[in-house]
Amino acid sequence: MSYIIHMKPTFYHRTVNGPFEDPVVYLRLLREKRALLFDAGDIGRLSAGEIHKITDVFVTHTHIDHFTGFDRILRVILRRERPLRVYGPEGITKCVEGKLRGYTWNLIEEYPVSLAVYEVSDSSVTVTEFSARSGFQRLKRGITKNSETILNEPLFSVKAACLRHDIAVLGFCIEESVHINIDKAVLMERGLPVGPWLSDFKAAIRKGGKGFSAVIEGRKYSMNELGDIVRITEGQKVSYVMDISPSAENIERVTELVKGSHTLYIEAYFLDEDRDRAFQRNHLTARMAGEIAILAGVREVIPLHMSPKYKAFPEKIIEEVMSAFKG
Numbered sequence: 301m302s303y304i305i306h307m308k309p310t311f312y313h314r315t316v317n318g319p320f321e322d323p324v325v326y327l328r329l330l331r332e333k334r335a336l337l338f339d340a341g342d343i344g345r346l347s348a349g350e351i352h353k354i355t356d357v358f359v360t361h362t363h364i365d366h367f368t369g370f371d372r373i374l375r376v377i378l379r380r381e382r383p384l385r386v387y388g389p390e391g392i393t394k395c396v397e398g399k400l401r402g403y404t405w406n407l408i409e410e411y412p413v414s415l416a417v418y419e420v421s422d423s424s425v426t427v428t429e430f431s432a433r434s435g436f437q438r439l440k441r442g443i444t445k446n447s448e449t450i451l452n453e454p455l456f457s458v459k460a461a462c463l464r465h466d467i468a469v470l471g472f473c474i475e476e477s478v479h480i481n482i483d484k485a486v487l488m489e490r491g492l493p494v495g496p497w498l499s500d501f502k503a504a505i506r507k508g509g510k511g512f513s514a515v516i517e518g519r520k521y522s523m524n525e526l527g528d529i530v531r532i533t534e535g536q537k538v539s540y541v542m543d544i545s546p547s548a549e550n551i552e553r554v555t556e557l558v559k560g561s562h563t564l565y566i567e568a569y570f571l572d573e574d575r576d577r578a579f580q581r582n583h584l585t586a587r588m589a590g591e592i593a594i595l596a597g598v599r600e601v602i603p604l605h606m607s608p609k610y611k612a613f614p615e616k617i618i619e620e621v622m623s624a625f626k627g
């Protein structure tokens with residue numbers, strides 16, 4: 301007998317706005333009641349419930365089209381227990397602090413929310429905390445060496461690359477550790493119940509599986525005995541790159557960062573016929589975006605953040621990306 305196994309992805313990601321509006325990607329983590337946000341420009345289309353799930357915001361840089369939504373996030377999560385982490389390039393701490401100082405906070409001592417800002421430079425990551433209890437004054441400060449991986453959890457990790465757009469900019473890549481699917485049909489066939497032991501089992505696989513055993517309905521099972529109920533596949537990989545100068549160094553760094561991504565969200569600000577303008581304004585052209593995607597061996601490329609001057613013919617930009625991407 302054969303069964304169809306439905307591989308449910310862990311990351312559900314989508315763009316929040318159209319290609320001529322602020323670039324924002326919302327990424328939901330399945331079964332985690334949690335979401336990540338890539339850039340925080342206009343997020344008016346996200347519901348309060350969606351914003352409430354955001355635990356981590358990855359900001360490429362603080363030009364207003366990438367950061368104006370920060371206030372809305374703060375407004376929505378003000379009474380939340382779970383802290384918010386914000387990652388950004390050099391200067392991010394000052395920018396967050398500037399936003400916080402733009403309001404009056406005399407009635408929030410009871411609110412539990414706190415922010416941790418991770419300022420990422422080539423050599424270090426500086427963490428600064430702001431908590432509602434102390435009126436969002438700067439609190440702790442810790443510095444660690446930048447090891448490229450800025451967030452490391454059992455389920456996934458996030459890497460950041462330091463890039464240039466005249467100013468410092470970050471590019472991001474999120475990668476699931478391994479993708480684990482439980483084959484419910486085999487589970488049923490063997491008479492094993494669904495329960496919390498499955499989460500422990502998956503967590504143990506992510507850690508390498510050594511020494512794991514589970515007691516299910518009074519009987520002890522080893523990792524090997526449970527091998528047939530699980531399908532392990534390669535984890536998902538999603539990258540996000542906006543607003544970078546078309547320099548050889550940037551392109552090399554981005555290609556390395558996004559290598560083998562399932563999906564690459566990338567700016568396609570200018571058409572290649574306006575290449576000179578792209579160099580002046582520190583943006584990529586559509587063709588460059590497609591070339592990076594093919595060079596890095598990504599499976600899907602989604603162009604975003606197009607200059608309003610092409611508003612009448614977005615298909616021209618998409619065609620240019622795709623023709624470079626398909627070689």
Ligand SMILES: [Zn+2]
Pocket residue numbers: 363365366543605
């Ligand atoms: Zn921009």
Ligand SMILES: [Zn+2]
Pocket residue numbers: 361363465543
């Ligand atoms: Zn910019």
